Amino acid sequence: MKQQVWRxxxxxxxxxxxxxxxxxxxxxxxxxxxxxSTTFQRSEALRLAREKHQILWSQEWVDDDQISKHLKRAVIASEDAGFMEHGGVEWDAIQKALDKNQKAQEQADKRAARLAKVAPNKPPPVPKVIGGSTISQQLAKNLFLSAERTFLRKGQEIALTYMLETLLGKHRILEIYLNNVEWGEGVFGAQAAARHYFRVDAERLGPNQAARLAVMLPAPKRFEKRPSSPYVMSRAGTIEARMGAVEIP
Structure with a gap:
């Protein structure tokens, strides 16, 4: 028996x-x-085919020198301010995210208990989940992994992140990320996003346009409906003010 277990x-x-x-x-x-393509993109293509019976897709790879420096600075300022300093994972950010998610879950459980007394048939509230992921982690997840949230998947994500940092380096990581990240339903990469929202190529994006695209990244499907909403414009102003201090690879 022991031999079988060890085998x-x-x-x-x-x-x-x-x-x-x-x-x-x-x-x-x-x-x-x-x-x-990435694992996330393939899952999105399947979803579009299943739900809408067609795949409306926009994506075009452009090399690093064809992507506006404003966009690079805006995305780093918005998504991962420590991108140039960390080794791929910011452990403090992960711990803060875990603490916030735990508090959010506790609050959601309390609301669900109260709701169950007055409206038992109403679905319970879903807590907002904060990831705490760096750009390198986001790329690792999008390239190879599913969207499920488990400790096993998170461990694999961290291992992949260190592989990306070691083999590719910051310059290539950012180039691949900006060419594959989602900017709307069926809109992937900087070139497609620049053409879709501003009718220009990615290399011609100005500071404010770049900042507005950066604002959209956490929830592109939600923000694409109102890309010029007061929130997007206000947040873009904040990001634009930070961009001058951002170092890019």
């Missing part, structure tokens, strides 16, 4: 190592070859 453990460890080597090889290829 299973050995097989599990070998499987884990093989999976990490597979990821490592795929990331190594990205040093010279742009990824054709």
């Amino acid at each position: 299973l453990v050995g097989m599990l460890l070998v499987s884990i190592v093989c999976l990490q080597l597979y990821f490592l090889a795929r990331i190594a290829v990205m040093t010279v070859v742009a990824p054709q």
Whole structure:
């Protein structure tokens, strides 16, 4: 019996190592070859095909020198101010996010208990989840992982993040991120977003346009309905004011 258990453990460890080597090889290829798609993009394409019976898609890869420096600064200022300093993961940000999520869950549970007394058929409130992820972590998740939230998936995300940082470096990470991140339903990458919202190429985005696109990143499907809403414009002003101090790779 012991021998069987150890054999299973050995097989599990070998499987884990093989999976990490597979990821490592795929990331190594990205040093010279742009990824054709991400796991997140493929799941979105399937969702669009299933729900709308068509896939309206806009994406065009552009090299780093064809992406406005304003956009690079705006995205870093908005999404990951410590991008140039950290090694891929900001542990303090993760801990703060965990603390906030725990408090939000506790508050949601209390509201759900009160709601159950007065409206038992009404669905319980869903707490807002804060991720605390860096740009490198977001790229790791979008490239390879599902949207589920488990400790196992988070551990794999962190391992992938360190692989990206080691093999690709900041310059390539930002280039791949900006070419694949979602900016609306079926709108992926800086070039598609610049054309969709401002009818210009990504290299011609001005500071305010770049800041407005950066504001949209946490919830692009929500903000694309009102890309010039008071919130977007106000938040864009704040980001634009920070952009001058941002270092880019």
